Amino acid sequence: MTKTIQCISPVDGRVYAERPCLSMPEAEAMAARARAAQPGWAARPLAERIALVQAGVAKLNEMKPVLVEELAWQMGRPTRYGGEFGGVNDRTAYMSEIAAQALAPMVVEASDSFERRIEREPVGVVFVLAPWNYPYLTSINTIVPALIAGNTVVLKHASQTLLVGERLAEAFHAGGVPEDVFQNVVLDHATTEALIGARAFNFVNFTGSVGGGAAMERAAAGSFTGLGLELGGKDPGYVMDDADLDAAVDSLMDGAMYNAGQCCCGIERIYVHESLYDAFVEKAVAWVKGLRLGNPFEEATTIGPMANKRFAQVVRDQIADAITDGATALIDPALFPEDDGGAYLAPQILVNVNHEMRVMREESFGPVVGIMAVKDDEEAIAAMNDSPYGLTCSIWTRDAARAAAVGARVETGTVFMNRCDYLDPALCWTGCKDTGRGGSLSVLGYYSVTRPKSYHLKKVTK
Structure with missing residues (x-):
């Protein structure tokens, strides 16, 4: 047969x-x-x-x-x-x-x-x-x-x-x-x-x-x-203390949520300097609440279903486990028309996360991102490298030399400054580790x- x-x-x-x-x-x-x-x-x-x-x-x-x-x-x-x-x-x-x-x-x-x-x-x-x-x-x-x-x-x-x-x-x-x-x-x-x-x-x-x-x-x-x-990928974003906050929020959240988060180089974890952390989280929540989940054929829809209900279940399980382990979910799923156990999945932002949680270590490939505060470049570099993956990293700063110095120490295929989730055909698309x-x-x-x-x-x- x-x-x-x-x-x-x-x-x-x-x-x-x-x-x-x-x-x-x-x-x-x-x-x-x-x-x-x-x-x-x-x-x-x-x-x-x-x-x-x-x-x-x-x-x-x-x-x-x-x-x-x-x-x-x-x-x-x-x-x-x-x-x-x-x-x-x-x-x-x-x-x-x-x-x-x-x-x-x-x-x-x-x-x-x-x-x-x-x-x-x-x-x-x-x-x-x-x-x-x-x-x-x-x-x-x-x-x-x-x-x-x-x-x-x-x-x-x-x-x-x-x-x-x-x-x-x-x-x-x-x-x-x-x-x-x-x-x-x-x-x-x-x-x-x-x-x-x-x-x-x-x-x-x-x-x-x-x-x-x-x-x-x-x-x-x-x-x-x-x-x-x-x-696989688990691409990080790092928002330095001198970053353009609004630009960082807009690009990183788009990088996390576009295509229902189903991007090889999508942003899956974000580290923000402690001086900007509260403001970044507040703006990120407002950004996500502006999304519209729904039928992909409707013009107003900005986020459609995930490609398969089993992919959505992986993300649901990661979110549930993180919350059980102490994470806080900032987006009320009731704001979005989820289908119970189906492919339509509400976007989510998690805080109070750590690297013991699956959602911060395993590839999610869905509309969820964890956000952590860091005190300096050293802590951010250690966090970005604490992953089995290495496709891209996104660094937000007004100082190109500082971005290059940090990027040189990140185990990744591509270093972006003030952008993310992009592929430049003039540059080699490559990765390291898993x-x-x-x-x-x-x-x-x-x-x-x-x-x-x-x-x-x-x-x-x-």
């Missing part, structure tokens, strides 16, 4: 989409087609590959009204935010712009006697396992540089966003990328792991949970398949999907 994957809509709990999984023989044939198509794709001029990728993204933009509605049904994001097209377009444009430079040979010598250089060669077949929270943006991070660099790409999307992979394939094929060069697939876990173990792919990029990343490493063990892993390994975007993003090849050409025989 054919196994199927279902997307349960968080909006109303119904089965919104259902697709059959490929059998193992079908999956092996798919991988073989991707491998066979790769040399011909890589042989095309770089400018042609760039043009075809850009055409595919242009076709995706033409589908925007449909895609925004589908996203709301699949993972609950309010339609008022218009999808992810700004980031998709910016990242595609930047990676296209720097491609020639990033992929250019590194010439060591070009003389009458020797030609010595290092070239970047595509790895071959790139397998992208994409998450549901930013399903277009996170996919584009790898798909665009992988295709431009001359690889073929196989995309497996999360079950919660089944239709996204289909839409990406539809757009890229309409833009002229051959079907075997970019394939969207539906696979179960066992088939996925078997393909990785059998060296069906040359590079695997996975964005998801720490447990999922560990499963990828186990599947690839002994195969020497390259892995890029963006896993957040994973590898990097995407920037010039370094091309290095993930290529390998160095050295040429030592002696032009004389004596």
Whole structure:
């Protein structure tokens, strides 16, 4: 019997989409087609590959009204935010712009006697396992540089966003990328792991949970398949004594609550200098009370349901445990139309928290944030580093030198000053500790999907 994957809509709990999984023989044939198509794709001029990728993204933009509605049904994001097209377009444009430079040979010598250089060669077949929270943006991070660099790409999307992979394939094929060069697939876990173990792919990029990343490493063990892993996060914000308080509240609370808190680099814990703590908390509570939880298709809705009721339950449990252990919840859930045990979850601010509580240590990935007072930079640095994760940190101050000095001591992938929850395509998107390994975007993003090849050409025989 054919196994199927279902997307349960968080909006109303119904089965919104259902697709059959490929059998193992079908999956092996798919991988073989991707491998066979790769040399011909890589042989095309770089400018042609760039043009075809850009055409595919242009076709995706033409589908925007449909895609925004589908996203709301699949993972609950309010339609008022218009999808992810700004980031998709910016990242595609930047990676296209720097491609020639990033992929250019590194010439060591070009003389009458020797030609010595290092070239970047595509790895071959790139397998992208994409998450549901930013399903277009996170996919584009790898798909665009992988295709431009001359690889073929196989995309497996999360079950919660089944239709996204289909839409990406539809757009890229309409833009002229051959079907075997970019394939969207539906696979179960066992088939996925078997393909990785059998060296069906040359590079695997996975964005998801720490447990999922560990499963990828186990599947690839002994195969020497390259892995890029963006896993969990528990990103901190630190508000220094000289911060612009209103700006800090507005950005950090948006970073904590946007997309119902379901952001890889969302703010999940905030440390505020004791001199600003009371004022920050008061303003943060007022900010959250201004949110409107509801149907993502209504224009007034600013926070929709979480993507799945089981994700919401994780957050409910963390909040309940924290309160039992002495935390104080500052937002009355009665202000928001929660559904009991469902995907609609009221946002919450917790104070009187500590690092013994799950909500301050484990990834929440939901609309909750804990706020603690600190007396100085040393205490803030220790608190920010007291985490198994390291994706981003957000530092609020008027002193760039101080921010850089503190940031240098924080175990993280990106240091932000006076902003948060943002991805700059010119900078490498990376993390440390249990957040994973590898990097995407920037010039370094091309290095993930290529390998160095050295040429030592002696032009004389004596």
